[in-house]
Amino acid sequence: MVVKIGILGLGTVGTGTVQILQDLVGRHHLLQAIEIQRVGVRSIDKPRAVELHPDLVTTDLHSIVTDPEIEIIVEVLGGIEPARSLILTAIEHGKHIVTANKAVIARFGDEIFTAANQAGVYVMLEAAVGGGIPVIQPLKQSLGVNRIQRVTGIINGTTNYILTRMTVEGGEFADILADAQKLGYAEADPTADVDGLDAGDKIAILASLAFGGRIKRDNVNCEGISKIGAADIAYADKLNFVIKLLAIAERVEDGAVSVRVHPTFVPKDYPLATVNGVYNAILIEGEPLGQVMLFGPGAGAGATASAVVSDLVALVGVIQSKPSREDVVNSPNTALHPLLSCSHDRYSPMAPLSSLRSSFYVRFSCMDVPGVIGELGTCFGSHHVSIESIVQTGFQGDRAEIVVVTHDVSESDFSSALAEIKQLDAIASIPSIIRVL
Amino acid sequence: MVVKIGILGLGTVGTGTVQILQDLVGRHHLLQAIEIQRVGVRSIDKPRAVELHPDLVTTDLHSIVTDPEIEIIVEVLGGIEPARSLILTAIEHGKHIVTANKAVIARFGDEIFTAANQAGVYVMLEAAVGGGIPVIQPLKQSLGVNRIQRVTGIINGTTNYILTRMTVEGGEFADILADAQKLGYAEADPTADVDGLDAGDKIAILASLAFGGRIKRDNVNCEGISKIGAADIAYADKLNFVIKLLAIAERVEDGAVSVRVHPTFVPKDYPLATVNGVYNAILIEGEPLGQVMLFGPGAGAGATASAVVSDLVALVGVIQSKPSREDVVNSPNTALHPLLSCSHDRYSPMAPLSSLRSSFYVRFSCMDVPGVIGELGTCFGSHHVSIESIVQTGFQGDRAEIVVVTHDVSESDFSSALAEIKQLDAIASIPSIIRVL
Numbered sequence: 001m002v003v004k005i006g007i008l009g010l011g012t013v014g015t016g017t018v019q020i021l022q023d024l025v026g027r028h029h030l031l032q033a034i035e036i037q038r039v040g041v042r043s044i045d046k047p048r049a050v051e052l053h054p055d056l057v058t059t060d061l062h063s064i065v066t067d068p069e070i071e072i073i074v075e076v077l078g079g080i081e082p083a084r085s086l087i088l089t090a091i092e093h094g095k096h097i098v099t100a101n102k103a104v105i106a107r108f109g110d111e112i113f114t115a116a117n118q119a120g121v122y123v124m125l126e127a128a129v130g131g132g133i134p135v136i137q138p139l140k141q142s143l144g145v146n147r148i149q150r151v152t153g154i155i156n157g158t159t160n161y162i163l164t165r166m167t168v169e170g171g172e173f174a175d176i177l178a179d180a181q182k183l184g185y186a187e188a189d190p191t192a193d194v195d196g197l198d199a200g201d202k203i204a205i206l207a208s209l210a211f212g213g214r215i216k217r218d219n220v221n222c223e224g225i226s227k228i229g230a231a232d233i234a235y236a237d238k239l240n241f242v243i244k245l246l247a248i249a250e251r252v253e254d255g256a257v258s259v260r261v262h263p264t265f266v267p268k269d270y271p272l273a274t275v276n277g278v279y280n281a282i283l284i285e286g287e288p289l290g291q292v293m294l295f296g297p298g299a300g301a302g303a304t305a306s307a308v309v310s311d312l313v314a315l316v317g318v319i320q321s322k323p324s325r326e327d328v329v330n331s332p333n334t335a336l337h338p339l340l341s342c343s344h345d346r347y348s349p350m351a352p353l354s355s356l357r358s359s360f361y362v363r364f365s366c367m368d369v370p371g372v373i374g375e376l377g378t379c380f381g382s383h384h385v386s387i388e389s390i391v392q393t394g395f396q397g398d399r400a401e402i403v404v405v406t407h408d409v410s411e412s413d414f415s416s417a418l419a420e421i422k423q424l425d426a427i428a429s430i431p432s433i434i435r436v437l
Numbered sequence: 438m439v440v441k442i443g444i445l446g447l448g449t450v451g452t453g454t455v456q457i458l459q460d461l462v463g464r465h466h467l468l469q470a471i472e473i474q475r476v477g478v479r480s481i482d483k484p485r486a487v488e489l490h491p492d493l494v495t496t497d498l499h500s501i502v503t504d505p506e507i508e509i510i511v512e513v514l515g516g517i518e519p520a521r522s523l524i525l526t527a528i529e530h531g532k533h534i535v536t537a538n539k540a541v542i543a544r545f546g547d548e549i550f551t552a553a554n555q556a557g558v559y560v561m562l563e564a565a566v567g568g569g570i571p572v573i574q575p576l577k578q579s580l581g582v583n584r585i586q587r588v589t590g591i592i593n594g595t596t597n598y599i600l601t602r603m604t605v606e607g608g609e610f611a612d613i614l615a616d617a618q619k620l621g622y623a624e625a626d627p628t629a630d631v632d633g634l635d636a637g638d639k640i641a642i643l644a645s646l647a648f649g650g651r652i653k654r655d656n657v658n659c660e661g662i663s664k665i666g667a668a669d670i671a672y673a674d675k676l677n678f679v680i681k682l683l684a685i686a687e688r689v690e691d692g693a694v695s696v697r698v699h700p701t702f703v704p705k706d707y708p709l710a711t712v713n714g715v716y717n718a719i720l721i722e723g724e725p726l727g728q729v730m731l732f733g734p735g736a737g738a739g740a741t742a743s744a745v746v747s748d749l750v751a752l753v754g755v756i757q758s759k760p761s762r763e764d765v766v767n768s769p770n771t772a773l774h775p776l777l778s779c780s781h782d783r784y785s786p787m788a789p790l791s792s793l794r795s796s797f798y799v800r801f802s803c804m805d806v807p808g809v810i811g812e813l814g815t816c817f818g819s820h821h822v823s824i825e826s827i828v829q830t831g832f833q834g835d836r837a838e839i840v841v842v843t844h845d846v847s848e849s850d851f852s853s854a855l856a857e858i859k860q861l862d863a864i865a866s867i868p869s870i871i872r873v874l
Contacts, residue, residue: 016725026584026688029649030775126579132726134575141754142563142571142747147463212466251463271732274711288453288739289569293732295708302725310579317578317776321755338467339754 003316004037006064008086009077010048010057013100013127014039016305017074018050030316031309038064065090072315074308075099076127084108091115091123098311100127100304106201106217109208113342122318122340124311129202130155130280132303133296137314139209139284141339146286148210150250155202157278157298158186158193159225159245163233164276167242172230185278195224196261199247206282207249207259213348215259221353223262232363232432235393235403241265242273243434256351265361265436314340354412359388359436362406362418365399365428372426376404379424383417385409399428405436440753441474443501443532445523446514447485447494450537450564451476453742454511455487467753468746475501502527509752511745512536513564521545528552528560535748537564537741543638543654546645550779559755559777561748566639567592567717569740570733574751576646576721578776583723585647587687592639594715594735595623595630596662596682601713603670604679610665622715632661633698636684643719644686644696650785652696658790660699669800669869672830672840678702679710680871693788702798702873751777791849796825796873799843799855802836802865809863813841816861820854822846836865842873
């Protein structure tokens with residue numbers, strides 16, 4: 001039984017997907033059922049790394065998502081529009097969706113999954129998070145039998161590459177970003193990556209799967225890495241930490257969920273601490289399982305295409321194991337497979353950052369006057385911020401640098417203490433505030 | 438729709454399974470469909486960590502596998518018999534199987550899967566390898582779209598615990614094994630673990646999934662860790678390696694597969710090098726994916742029960758998405774879901790160890806006479822064994838110790854060289870021969 005698919009987009013991931021489908025020896029036998037019916041591109045004449053019969057390629061994307069012969073649409077355009085509209089039209093026309101588009105799913109997942117459930121089709125998104133790492137299906141299926149407590153990910157390759165180089169070379173953020181752009185590891189407009197927005201989209205998706213409720217993307221706090229200095233990396237190292245951009249989703253009190261992205265001091269012996277370069281890793285903690293970590297290439301044509309095609313295999317499996325229409329009398333629409341469909345339609349209540357407790361690292365730039373450490377200590381103390389260490393670490397020009405590490409404290413107490421400290425005459429500036437795991 | 442299950446065995450894993458099923462809040466919603474119909478035990482009166490209605494518990498295991506109301510049998514007895522016979526009887530009676538029994542699957546998988554395919558039932562074994570790490574389903578489904586080149590695992594917790602302690606403490610194998618037995622990390626009869634047989638069962642299973650062909654267990658070479666000395670651990674460290682018991686399945690020339698377990702020098706920056714203690718990890722290398730590593734607790738009640746219950750969820754998903762019998766006219770037996778059933782029935786051709794190439798570490802104990810290094814070099818050279826380093830590392834008593842590391846050489850050339858070297862007057866013994874990754 002042949003399953004015809006349409007592919008929207010023939011960039012890196014689209015090309016990788018076609019390459020897998022054109023070279024099946026030694027791969028999953030179900031792939032033999034897949035036939036590429038149409039491929040939608042922006043420009044017909046662009047040179048391509050894959051050969052496709054000219055009849056297959058079109059610039060009319062709408063004709064693909066409405067083609068009655070196509071059962072599955074692979075959306076690898078990226079961006080919000082026209083991806084969102086094409087996905088919705090495809091769903092209306094009864095097609096299953098495979099997408100690598102974390103931005104569209106994190107922002108319009110509600111609309112898309114509601115439409116898919118009504119139309120009786122699946123929306124698959126293994127490629128949207130963690131490149132080739134199998135994480136979406138395990139969270140939906142096997143790991144989901146656990147009571148998931150926390151999902152912690154290094155899920156943006158660009159920022160992990162920059163932080164790794166800052167750690168190894170001791171350079172400053174701006175210089176290494178510029179070099180990463182030259183080498184193709186960071187985009188010309190790096191905002192979505194370095195400000196943590198891409199990681200925010202991805203952790204919103206993981207949180208919805210881990211905790212079984214939709215996540216309002218606006219309630220995901222995202223803090224990027226652009227303020228991290230070489231000095232912070234060096235202090236972290238001395239204190240036996242590395243700095244990583246972590247995306248965290250955790251269950252807090254009263255069933256609420258906290259979902260956030262921020263640079264974090266990670267102890268060097270923590271499972272995620274050794275994940276370097278463009279690699280991604282996701283640590284899942286649940287009861288009774290304990291800790292499981294999934295590690296691999298978070299981006300790249302091959303890895304992401306591997307995830308796209310794995311979703312195709314899952315869909316072909318479901319399509320082939322359904323009885324053909326003629327065999328079924330009373331239930332023409334067999335129920336959706338509960339492990340592939342989206343099973344939740346409520347929103348998870350979300351805990352604001354201010355309700356959390358955390359340990360903090362703060363670097364102060366101060367006038368070199370006596371008594372500053374005492375003043376800092378007093379200010380923190382009067383706001384119930386208990387301190388693990390205050391160290392004057394040296395000088396930057398004529399400013400003394402003082403590094404404070406707190407115990408676990410409430411974020412709101414910590415904020416009030418900082419507000420007061422900013423008023424102190426001796427404090428010139430606060431270059432860095434970083435959470436400690 | 439309720440799915441009734443029978444559980445064979447109420448040891449650690451059985452108890453953990455019942456605990457998950459009796460406490461469903463915050464877990465996968467499909468678990469609510471599962472009802473424990475019968476639990477088979479050896480002795481009714483033994484005190485248990487779970488409460489079960491007395492009517493559910495029986496010592497008559499045969500009555501469970503033939504119970505017409507039961508759809509799924511969970512086999513967590515361990516051992517070969519009566520597990521094998523009960524599984525086969527259950528299959529004959531049309532029941533799906535969930536098992537944690539790597540020994541029975543590695544040895545009798547052929548018989549069991551053939552029977553299951555004939556009966557139209559599934560045999561699920563996520564719990565048989567890697568405890569709570571999701572590895573079986575990803576290999577069957579998502580990772581399977583890649584052309585898998587190699588699967589490398591640390592998949593025996595006991596040996597990894599012993600090697601980790603030998604590395605950290607510098608102790609000898611026998612002392613640490615004795616202590617591990619006292620602490621419950623090693624069994625009273627540790628043979629299956631320390632001789633690599635348990636890892637051999639597991640890698641045979643992974644190889645069959647990765648390469649799509651059955652694996653003759655007898656063709657899996659297993660070498661254990663009992664000959665590893667503190668001296669080897671120390672030399673490895675100096676050379677920037679750690680010693681790990683690796684289980685390896687790889688595709689070699691002509692489509693043949695090599696499956697083996699042996700202690701291995703692993704470079705300290707290799708992904709598996711930092712997997713310590715009782716943790717397990719499986720590194721999967723494929724095209725175009727690259728390297729993916731799955732890491733987690735390889736044993737223990739909670740982790741293994743998590744895997745057992747994840748298989749239950751997968752089966753419930755398939756059972757619930759099937760149309761009910763009354764709706765289907767022409768095909769009373771809907772086809773098996775191709776992603777859960779066993780799709781291969783041929784055996785993979787297997788490459789003998791002698792056909793491989795590898796780099797070796799060898800520790801020689803020698804008379805302290807001049808010219809030994811020259812003699813060793815000449816012997817290796819005349820058998821085409823190219824050497825990376827020969828170092829006289831010191832003395833053990835009145836014997837000089839010489840450590841040789843070869844380049845990648847053919848195993849048969851290496852064996853002939855060693856055979857000749859053993860005849861040399863200056864060579865007292867060869868305490869260690871360990872492959873280098």
